Amino acid sequence: MTAVRRTASLLVAALVLSAAGTGQAQATGYRYWSFWERTGGHWTYATMGPSSARPDDGAVEGFRFAVSADSADASRPRGAADFGTICSSTPAASGLKRVALVLDFGTPEDAPSGETPPAGRTACARVPADATTAEALAAVAKPLRYDTNAMLCAISGYPKQGCGEQVASGRKGSSGQKSGSGEKDGSDSGPSLGLPIGAGVVALLAGAAVWQSRRRRNASG
16 A cells, blocks of 8 residues: 555656646747848847947848747748838938838737737838947837837837736737848747656656555565
8 A cells, every 4th residue: 555655656756847847848939129220131130229230321120029038939021021112202311321221010800908909011211320220210100119228119109008917828920030021930938848857757657656655565475
C-alpha cells in the first residue's frame, strides 16, 4: 500500500509540474505602435525611438499598430513605401527636408475593445533639417499621445486609450511576422512544450515507482 501511495503522490506531483509548464509556455504580447525604417527596400526595426531618430532628407519611415511579443515578432508596416510616390506632391525647399511616413493602424483583431482601426495612409512631412522623426510625425499625423515615459501611445488619435498594455496570447496570431514587402508570412503560435514534458515526467516517475515496487516484492520473496 505504501508503494501505491508513493506512486500516486509522484504522479500528482508530475501533473502539477506539467500544468505549471503549460502555463509558463504561454507567451505574452503587447499592444503598441512599433517604429520602422526603410533600408534597402526592406523594413527594419528602428534601433532608437522616434524622439531620438533624425532621418535624412528622402528617408522613408513607418509605424505599425499591432500586438507582438518583442521586436523580432513585431509586424511590419503594410502598403506602398516609395519616397518618390509618397512625396511626389511635396516639393523640396531650402533649409528643409522631406520624410515619407507610412502609417499602418493595424487590423481589427489587434484593435483595443470597442475601437476600429482607421485605414492606413502615407504622408510626406516637410520639416527643418535637424527635425526628429517624432517632429515629422507631429507635422502630419496629429493628435499624438505619449505616456509619462515618452512612449508613443497614439497616432492621429488612435487608439483613444491604452499604451503598451499586455494582451492575452490568444490575440497574438493576427499580428504575426510579416515579410519586407508587407505580406504576411503566416502566423505561428508555436506548440506548447508543457504538456509533452509533463507527460514524459509522469511516464518516468510511474516507471520508477513500478520498478521500486517489484524490487521490494522480489526482496521479500
